[in-house]
Amino acid sequence: MMRKHSLPKSLSVVCLLVLGAGCEQLPGKPAPRVPAPTLDTAAGFTAFYADRCAGCHGVDGTHGPARPLRDGAYLASIPEVSLLAILRDGESGTRMPGFGGAAITGVSDDALRAFIAGMKTAWMPKTAEPSAVPWLQASITGDVALGEKLFADHCASCHTNTSNIQDPFYLRLVSDQHLRTSIVFGRSDLGMPGAAGPFQASDGAKVNAVLSANDVDALVAFLAKHRTLPLVAAKTKGTSR
Amino acid sequence: MLPTGLKRVALHGVQWLDDRTGVMWVLRHSMFHRVPISAKWWYVFGSATMMFFTVQVVSGIVLAMFYAPSAAQAYDSLVYINEQVPCGWMLRAIHGWSSNAMCYMMLLHLSQVFLHGTYKYPRELTWLFGVGLCILTLGLAFTGQIMRWDADAYWGLGIGAAIVDRMPMVGNQMRAIMLGGTEISGATLSRFFALHVFILPGTTVALIGLHLYSVLRKGISEMPKAGEVVDPATYTKGYEARVHKTGVPFYPDAARRDMVFCGAALIALVGVAAWFGPMGPGGLPDPTIIEASPRPDGLFLWIFAALALLPPGSETFLLLVGPPVGIALLAALPFISPRGERAPSRRPLSVLIFCTIVTGIGVLTWLGVASPWSPVMNAWTSTPIAPAFVVGRTPLELQGALEFQFAQCRNCHAIGGTGGMRGPDLTDVATRLSWDQLVRQIQQGGGNMPAYGKTLSSVETQALAAFLSTLDGGSLRAAIPGAMESQQQIDAAPTPVDSSTTSDAR
Numbered sequence: 001m002m003r004k005h006s007l008p009k010s011l012s013v014v015c016l017l018v019l020g021a022g023c024e025q026l027p028g029k030p031a032p033r034v035p036a037p038t039l040d041t042a043a044g045f046t047a048f049y050a051d052r053c054a055g056c057h058g059v060d061g062t063h064g065p066a067r068p069l070r071d072g073a074y075l076a077s078i079p080e081v082s083l084l085a086i087l088r089d090g091e092s093g094t095r096m097p098g099f100g101g102a103a104i105t106g107v108s109d110d111a112l113r114a115f116i117a118g119m120k121t122a123w124m125p126k127t128a129e130p131s132a133v134p135w136l137q138a139s140i141t142g143d144v145a146l147g148e149k150l151f152a153d154h155c156a157s158c159h160t161n162t163s164n165i166q167d168p169f170y171l172r173l174v175s176d177q178h179l180r181t182s183i184v185f186g187r188s189d190l191g192m193p194g195a196a197g198p199f200q201a202s203d204g205a206k207v208n209a210v211l212s213a214n215d216v217d218a219l220v221a222f223l224a225k226h227r228t229l230p231l232v233a234a235k236t237k238g239t240s241r
Numbered sequence: 242m243l244p245t246g247l248k249r250v251a252l253h254g255v256q257w258l259d260d261r262t263g264v265m266w267v268l269r270h271s272m273f274h275r276v277p278i279s280a281k282w283w284y285v286f287g288s289a290t291m292m293f294f295t296v297q298v299v300s301g302i303v304l305a306m307f308y309a310p311s312a313a314q315a316y317d318s319l320v321y322i323n324e325q326v327p328c329g330w331m332l333r334a335i336h337g338w339s340s341n342a343m344c345y346m347m348l349l350h351l352s353q354v355f356l357h358g359t360y361k362y363p364r365e366l367t368w369l370f371g372v373g374l375c376i377l378t379l380g381l382a383f384t385g386q387i388m389r390w391d392a393d394a395y396w397g398l399g400i401g402a403a404i405v406d407r408m409p410m411v412g413n414q415m416r417a418i419m420l421g422g423t424e425i426s427g428a429t430l431s432r433f434f435a436l437h438v439f440i441l442p443g444t445t446v447a448l449i450g451l452h453l454y455s456v457l458r459k460g461i462s463e464m465p466k467a468g469e470v471v472d473p474a475t476y477t478k479g480y481e482a483r484v485h486k487t488g489v490p491f492y493p494d495a496a497r498r499d500m501v502f503c504g505a506a507l508i509a510l511v512g513v514a515a516w517f518g519p520m521g522p523g524g525l526p527d528p529t530i531i532e533a534s535p536r537p538d539g540l541f542l543w544i545f546a547a548l549a550l551l552p553p554g555s556e557t558f559l560l561l562v563g564p565p566v567g568i569a570l571l572a573a574l575p576f577i578s579p580r581g582e583r584a585p586s587r588r589p590l591s592v593l594i595f596c597t598i599v600t601g602i603g604v605l606t607w608l609g610v611a612s613p614w615s616p617v618m619n620a621w622t623s624t625p626i627a628p629a630f631v632v633g634r635t636p637l638e639l640q641g642a643l644e645f646q647f648a649q650c651r652n653c654h655a656i657g658g659t660g661g662m663r664g665p666d667l668t669d670v671a672t673r674l675s676w677d678q679l680v681r682q683i684q685q686g687g688g689n690m691p692a693y694g695k696t697l698s699s700v701e702t703q704a705l706a707a708f709l710s711t712l713d714g715g716s717l718r719a720a721i722p723g724a725m726e727s728q729q730q731i732d733a734a735p736t737p738v739d740s741s742t743t744s745d746a747r
Contacts, residue, residue: 023328023330026331026515027515027518028514028516028518029518030518030519032324033320033324050623051622051623052623054623055620055621055624056643056646056647058628058631059625063632064626065631065634065639065642065645095640095647164635169637169704169707170636170637172700173701173704174636190631190632231699231700
């Protein structure tokens with residue numbers, strides 16, 4: 001009598017059941033499609049930021065050529081309506097483009113408000129305090145002489161090269177508001193303090209000073225004065241680091 | 242075990258069927274016909290191709306029960322199959338991967354037949370039917386990709402329609418026939434659905450029948466031996482005598498190898514499907530997403546690359562004339578070379594042609610994956626400049642980095658390995674171009690690069706050049722006289738691209 005090699009029926013049934021049930025556990029099963037996270041959540045904000053903003057503002061909101069957005073004081077200081085206007089229409093005098101409007105890739109105001117909420121959720125600590133100095137340029141005049149003194153006392157130890165922050169090429173590319181924002185909030189990612197200090201004296205000593213609104217106006221006026229200086233020929237660039 | 246009564250009924254039924262149709266004779270003849278004893282593992286690829294086709298037919302029939310071939314529902318029905326139908330995703334995965342496997346197995350089979358000279362006398366018709374099957378298989382794969390009705394399908398159709406549209410005199414009409422109207426719509430999907438599930442599979446089944454019939458009629462070729470030439474005057478007589486004398490029955494001798502190989506291929510297919518899952522659907526088909534970067538499936542990537550790299554002046558001619566001429570040459574092969582040596586060692590020209598084609602397709606496929614000619618359209622907003630290129634830069638240089646992003650240089654140029662590849666990587670551009678050359682290149686362009694002289698102001702150009710002049714590759718010295726002439730201090734004490742060593746921010 002030949003021996004049968006077929007599997008017992010019960011074993012076959014078990015195999016089929018295991019295969020059927022195991023189908024859901026296999027690595028190839030695609031993840032269920034879930035609606036994209038809304039922009040007011042950290043996840044939704046992060047995805048939008050990575051697509052539209054990271055190129056200039058840095059991969060994690062710092063160390064980009066444009067100002068860092070992962071800055072609690074900055075986010076706490078700028079009113080939502082102003083942030084919305086900047087995001088929607090861009091910022092004149094800078095390379096910040098507007099992302100709103102009716103273009104194909106334009107983003108609605110509601111989505112931009114959600115983005116702002118998401119950004120604050122992700123990057124603004126609850127303890128973040130707004131800057132004591134108004135961020136918005138209110139005065140168009142400032143004391144240039146005071147600005148020059150402040151610059152020498154608080155800035156010149158780092159901004160040593162006269163072709164640096166006072167470079168008319170640079171100053172013609174940025175607005176007074178841009179200068180003011182940079183002075184008020186600094187760039188902590190690059191080691192530059194904001195108006196709250198502390199600063200560094202020319203001898204390297206720490207200077208625990210706080211700039212007032214008047215001081216900021218003066219510094220902006222001092223820097224802006226260099227904007228109209230004659231443009232020096234090239235070949236003097238590329239000497240940083 | 243069947244009861245004796247049932248056995249008798251079944252036997253009677255088979256005898257009745259055989260009497261009316263002669264099916265047993267066909268089965269006996271096809272299963273037990275004698276094949277050359279030398280037909281061993283090289284001969285399993287054709288059977289495996291047919292096995293994968295069978296898998297596709299079976300899985301395709303089940304999928305068709307759930308798939309909704311309408312523009313509004315096709316995409317959602319695939320998501321439904323993936324997520325709601327028990328093991329539906331597995332079925333889609335098996336269908337998709339078996340399509341790939343069928344194509345590659347068919348190409349292996351084709352390669353073997355070409356290299357072994359099997360197409361020569363008297364198997365011309367077998368070859369011709371095989372060429373037809375090759376085209377149909379690729380057609381099935383392409384129309385299958387369209388069934389996904391995602392962004393890749395949409396843009397793939399757009400490219401196909403644009404090619405058809407170039408036909409002289411009848412371009413518009415042919416495009417309308419292809420798309421079912423003037424544009425990609427629900428009618429297009431219906432049309433391709435009919436092609437994918439009725440016309441192409443039906444024709445394939447018919448051609449497989451003819452292919453197998455001609456294989457049975459003229460026999461499986463022997464393994465080629467150097468010195469054994471094909472001479473139409475003597476070949477058939479000699480072949481039949483050899484097979485009669487030393488041949489073995491197809492079943493079980495040769496069929497055993499086919500079954501082992503097909504079984505292993507089937508297990509591998511299920512494993513790949515279970516591990517990698519179904520293909521797509523990808524992004525939604527949305528013609529307003531101008532930043533889409535569609536890619537065809539792997540098998541067509543070489544065509545994608547070839548189309549992208551064709552010289553513009555020759556595009557229409559090569560697109561419309563190339564494929565028909567290529568297919569005609571392939572089909573005419575047994576008539577161009579009907580006799581002579583079959584062994585690859587005695588056919589260096591054939592081996593050279595084969596190697597050239599395989600290498601060409603391989604390189605084009607690699608280029609298709611990388612597609613360095615395509616700008617990365619959203620790199621300017623989504624590809625950050627690494628901190629190493631930001632830390633320690635002057636305000637003007639930082640402003641230049643912004644110009645670099647805003648002018649969308651990044652879409653074509655990489656820095657630090659990220660960004661587009663259409664233009665050269667600029668990580669060390671300062672070592673290769675002097676300041677004057679940088680400014681001239683920005684303002685006047687050159688090569689494939691547009692001129693930015695009218696787009697950027699002189700101040701913006703200065704800022705951009707200032708940023709570019711800092712890109713010295715980290716510690717590289719000037720590669721040409723005049724480059725980095727203002728960076729002698731850096732040259733004297735090169736610093737690696739590392740933010741920790743370049744933190745003296747100004």
